[in-house]
Amino acid sequence: MRMILIGERINGMFSDIARAISEKDPRSIQEWAKKQEAMGAAYLDLNVGPSVADRVSAMRWLVEVTQEASSLPLCLDSTDYDAIEAGLEVCKRPAMINSVPAIQEKMDRVFAMALKYDAEVIGLAMNEEGIPKDSESRIALAMELVANCDAHGIPLERLYIDPLVLPCNVGQDHGPEVFETLRQVKLLSNPPPRTTLGLSNISQGAKNRKLINRTFAVMAMACGLDSAIANVCDQELLEAVATARILLNMDIYCDSYVDVFKSQNK
Amino acid sequence: MVVEIYKEKYRGQIREVVLGATGAEGGTRSHTITVGGETTLPFLHFEGKIPNRPVVAMEVWDIVPEDWPAGLKEYFADVLNDPAAWAKKCVDVYGADLIALYFKSADPEIRDASASECVATLKKVLEAVGVPLIVYGCGNAEKDNLIIGPLAEAAEGENLLLGGAELDNYRSIAAAAMAYKHSLIAQSPIDINIAKQLNILISEMSAGLLGRIVMDPTIAALGYGLEYSYSIMERARLGALNGDKMLAMPMIGNVGHEVWNKKEAAVSASEEPGWGEQAERSMAWEAVTAMALLHSGMDILVMRHPGAVRLIKKSIDDLMKENSYATT
Numbered sequence: 001m002r003m004i005l006i007g008e009r010i011n012g013m014f015s016d017i018a019r020a021i022s023e024k025d026p027r028s029i030q031e032w033a034k035k036q037e038a039m040g041a042a043y044l045d046l047n048v049g050p051s052v053a054d055r056v057s058a059m060r061w062l063v064e065v066t067q068e069a070s071s072l073p074l075c076l077d078s079t080d081y082d083a084i085e086a087g088l089e090v091c092k093r094p095a096m097i098n099s100v101p102a103i104q105e106k107m108d109r110v111f112a113m114a115l116k117y118d119a120e121v122i123g124l125a126m127n128e129e130g131i132p133k134d135s136e137s138r139i140a141l142a143m144e145l146v147a148n149c150d151a152h153g154i155p156l157e158r159l160y161i162d163p164l165v166l167p168c169n170v171g172q173d174h175g176p177e178v179f180e181t182l183r184q185v186k187l188l189s190n191p192p193p194r195t196t197l198g199l200s201n202i203s204q205g206a207k208n209r210k211l212i213n214r215t216f217a218v219m220a221m222a223c224g225l226d227s228a229i230a231n232v233c234d235q236e237l238l239e240a241v242a243t244a245r246i247l248l249n250m251d252i253y254c255d256s257y258v259d260v261f262k263s264q265n266k
Numbered sequence: 267m268v269v270e271i272y273k274e275k276y277r278g279q280i281r282e283v284v285l286g287a288t289g290a291e292g293g294t295r296s297h298t299i300t301v302g303g304e305t306t307l308p309f310l311h312f313e314g315k316i317p318n319r320p321v322v323a324m325e326v327w328d329i330v331p332e333d334w335p336a337g338l339k340e341y342f343a344d345v346l347n348d349p350a351a352w353a354k355k356c357v358d359v360y361g362a363d364l365i366a367l368y369f370k371s372a373d374p375e376i377r378d379a380s381a382s383e384c385v386a387t388l389k390k391v392l393e394a395v396g397v398p399l400i401v402y403g404c405g406n407a408e409k410d411n412l413i414i415g416p417l418a419e420a421a422e423g424e425n426l427l428l429g430g431a432e433l434d435n436y437r438s439i440a441a442a443a444m445a446y447k448h449s450l451i452a453q454s455p456i457d458i459n460i461a462k463q464l465n466i467l468i469s470e471m472s473a474g475l476l477g478r479i480v481m482d483p484t485i486a487a488l489g490y491g492l493e494y495s496y497s498i499m500e501r502a503r504l505g506a507l508n509g510d511k512m513l514a515m516p517m518i519g520n521v522g523h524e525v526w527n528k529k530e531a532a533v534s535a536s537e538e539p540g541w542g543e544q545a546e547r548s549m550a551w552e553a554v555t556a557m558a559l560l561h562s563g564m565d566i567l568v569m570r571h572p573g574a575v576r577l578i579k580k581s582i583d584d585l586m587k588e589n590s591y592a593t594t
Contacts, residue, residue, distance in 0.1 A: 252505045252513065254462035260512055 003241050004043065004227030006075050006096075007036030008200060010066065012049010021048055021058055029062065030069035037070045040262055041232045043096055044070060046087070047077035055083040063087045075122075075229070081109055088117040096120040098229070099162060102127045102141040104148075111152040120158045121149065122196055125181060131164050133173070135180035138163050142185050146193055160196040160227060161185045167204035168212060175202075175216075182223035199230040199237075214240040221248060238262055273313045276507035280304045280514050280565075281477055282318065283449055285364065285427050286398025292423030292447065296396025299363060301480070301565040302516035307503065308561050309585045319586045320560055322575050323400055323568045324362035325522050326353045328371045328379070328387045334570070335532050337545045341572050349387050350394035357395045360572040361579060364427075366400040367391055372413050373404035381416035388417055392424065400427040400451075400518075400568070411438045418442035425449060427518075427566075430482055433464050440468050440475060449478035451518055456484045456491075458498050458505075458513075465512045480566065485519040487528050488555045495519075496562040503563040519559050522570030525552040549573040557581060 009032045012018045016028045033044055046066060048058040055078060063074060067090075076087040077098040084097055099122035100110035107123075114121045123145035125131075125138040132138050142161045149159040163181035166174045178197075186192045197220060203212035214237045217228060221244045230237060242261030245251045254260065282303040287293025299321055306314025330346045331339070341360075345352040349367065356362040367388065371379035391399065401417060403410030415438065418428060423446070430453035431439040443450040452468055454461035461483055469476040483502065485495040499517060506514035525531050530541070531548035541547055552574040556567050560582070569575050 252462055252501070252510055253459045254466060254512070255459075256463060256466045260462075260466065 003221065003225075003245060004194075004196075005041050005232050005238075005241075006043040006045050006196070006227060006229040007032075007039075007041035007232045008045050008198075008229045009036055009231070009233070010044055010062070011047040011077070012052060013047070014049075018049050018051060021052060021062065024061065026065035026068070029065055033066050033070040033072075036232050037072050039232045040238060041072060042227075043073050043075045045075040045077050045098060045229050048083065055080045056086045059083040059087040060090055063090050067092055081106070081113070084110075085113055088113065088119060091117070094118045094120070096122060096160070098122045099124050100145070102144040107145065107148040111148055111154060114154055114158070115152050120160065121154070122160045122162050123149070123193075125161060125163045131166070131174075133177070135163075135177040135184065138177065138181040139184045139188070142181070142193070143188055146188050149193070150189070155191075156189050156193045157191055159193040161193050162196050162198065165197055165199075165202045165216070167206060168202050168216075169206045170204075179219065179223045182220055182225055186224045194226040195224055196227040196229065197225060199228040210234055210236060213237055217241060218244040221245075271312055274306070276305060276314065278305075278507045278509045278511070278514055279315075280503075280506055280516060281479075283478060283480055283516050285400075285425060285449060287423055287425040287447075291425070293425055294392060294396075295398050295424065298425070299398050304503075304507075304563070306507065308563050311588045316586070318565075320565050320567065320582055321363035322361075322579055322582075323364035323366040323566055324356040324360060324572075324575060325366050325368060325568060325570050326356060326391065327368045328384070329376065331370075334526060335544070335548060337548060338526065338571055350390040353391045354394045356572075357397055360575055362397065362575065364397050364400055364566070365391065365395055366402065366568045368402045368404075369413060369417070370404050372409050373406050374409055375406075376404070378409075381413045384413050385416050385420040388420060392421060398425065398427070400429060400566075402429040407432070407435045411435065414439055414442050418446040418448055421448070422446040427451060427480060429453065429518075431464070431468065433460055433467075436464060436468055437471070440471050443478060444472050444475060449480065450475070451482045452479050452515070453482040454484060456486070456495060456498055458483070458502055461498075461502060462510070462512050465515060469512075479515045480518045481513075481515040482518050482520070485521065485524055485555075485559055485564075487521075487524040488551055488558070489530060490524070490528060492555060492558055496558060499559070499562040499564065516565035517563055518566040518568065519564050520568045521552060521556045521559065522568060525555050526570055549577075553577045560585070 020028045046062050052058045073093050075096040075098045076084045078084050097119050101124045125141045163178045202216045203209035242258045246253050280302040284298050284300050286295035286298040300318045303317040328349050345355050353365045369384045371377045426448045428448050429451035432453050452464045486492050502513045531551045534544045549571045552571050556578045
């Protein structure tokens with residue numbers, strides 16, 4: 001399987017996107033959609049950001065204008081499930097729901113919605129009590145997500161478990177727990193769920209962000225990471241991922257393997 | 267009890283490559299042959315599509331093949347001096363799907379034949395048979411660079427399968443294929459990394475060539491590393507079926523060339539009494555080698571012995587029948 005890269009850039013946390021949403025000016029959104037597609041993104045993450053009042057209509061608009069510029073599937077990123085559902089209604093191809101924690105009423109809503117719209121789901125290894133400190137608790141929550149996904153009759157390959165990373169300058173002790181969780185998640189079921197991460201979180205607030213991101217990415221891949229929400233315009237990240245795939249015997253080596261990876265991801 | 271047959275799900279498909287061109291397509295062949303297109307491992311009809319049957323090409327040389335064993339030469343005794351008649355006999359009498367024409371005469375150490383002599387022979391063979399042609403030079407890279415252009419030009423539009431582009435000389439053959447609308451063989455020395463790299467380099471010259479490459483991974487005969495070839499081909503095919511587009515080419519192998527210079531094919535029963543009659547043994551050696559290669563994904567087998575060709579074509583007929591449990 002290829003490494004699935006989800007382009008993170010269309011997010012209201014970035015000021016150009018926030019402005020585009022508030023002014024209903026799709027240009028910068030569509031530019032980023034095209035640029036991320038050209039860089040090899042397999043999905044585009046869409047997040048309206050924290051400052052929007054009407055998230056439902058903002059998400060619907062964001063989906064519509066993004067689809068005008070790119071034919072990639074979308075990853076609808078919100079804690080507001082009405083906003084996600086509004087987005088799913090106008091998605092032209094099966095999307096990904098980002099995300100659901102292991103909280104029963106939220107799982108009930110999200111998995112039902114996933115079934116209705118043929119969407120994939122990112123499941124977060126957290127619950128009402130927040131992000132667990134250790135891998136055992138993360139895996140227990142992942143198991144709840146797996147069980148609920150399966151109970152809805154959704155194939156487990158359509159569930160992406162996110163073990164949740166904290167910035168390495170804040171929660172350094174979480175790193176090894178995340179790696180262990182990635183390994184164990186692959187043993188939960190057969191076929192196992194997929195795994196994903198919000199890669200840029202690991203370097204939030206740190207220096208050398210790109211170096212930290214790509215180092216973490218290859219270490220996580222060695223533990224079973226299948227996808228990441230990431231800065232796909234980071235060339236060195238793509239090169240590191242391509243190399244990790246060779247070293248993990250996931251792609252057959254040839255001298256042009258970096259170029260091949262970049263072009264095959266398109 | 268109903269047994270559910272396990273099916274592997276692949277997401278890749280081998281590219282289809284068309285060989286030859288009819289009048290309507292700019293050539294003079296009576297028909298074209300399509301190879302490739304598989305979506306599963308060889309002959310697993312229940313699991314995926316195998317839209318095109320593997321095919322057998324027979325070797326024709328433009329000189330008399332002095333070093334072929336007498337027991338092999340006897341099948342062609344009346345035509346060995348005439349490549350056109352030889353090709354016609356292979357097609358009409360021995361059922362060859364294609365002809366693989368070797369311009370051995372061009373070798374500076376044999377006759378150093380000129381490009382125009384080779385072109386004349388090519389034209390005669392094109393007239394004699396209607397099947398698509400595979401064209402090889404003499405194996406001397408420097409000389410082959412001189413003859414391949416004129417041969418490709420003389421047969422413009424025929425969609426020959428030109429062999430064999432290697433890592434250090436692929437440009438002249440790829441350029442000839444591009445300019446005169448032919449397909450080409452990308453040949454690598456039993457090395458999957460080079461096979462993939464060569465496909466990339468050729469397709470970088472022109473994206474249009476991507477659908478016209480047939481890979482020759484270089485095969486070995488039974489007893490001489492066949493299992494090594496087998497595993498490389500298998501790995502390439504699995505990679506392709508799992509989405510590696512730069513290995514998703516049909517494959518060709520020079521079975522006859524590898525088998526007939528080995529002692530198991532060349533030595534008489536008087537020299538090796540324990541090995542059995544040479545005629546039967548040598549034919550079996552070629553057939554068994556070819557059979558193993560069919561099962562590792564070979565799409566075009568280049569062979570010599572009419573008996574081995576007949577056996578393999580019959581086997582292909584049988585292997586192409588849908589498995590009876592496919593629908594249950």
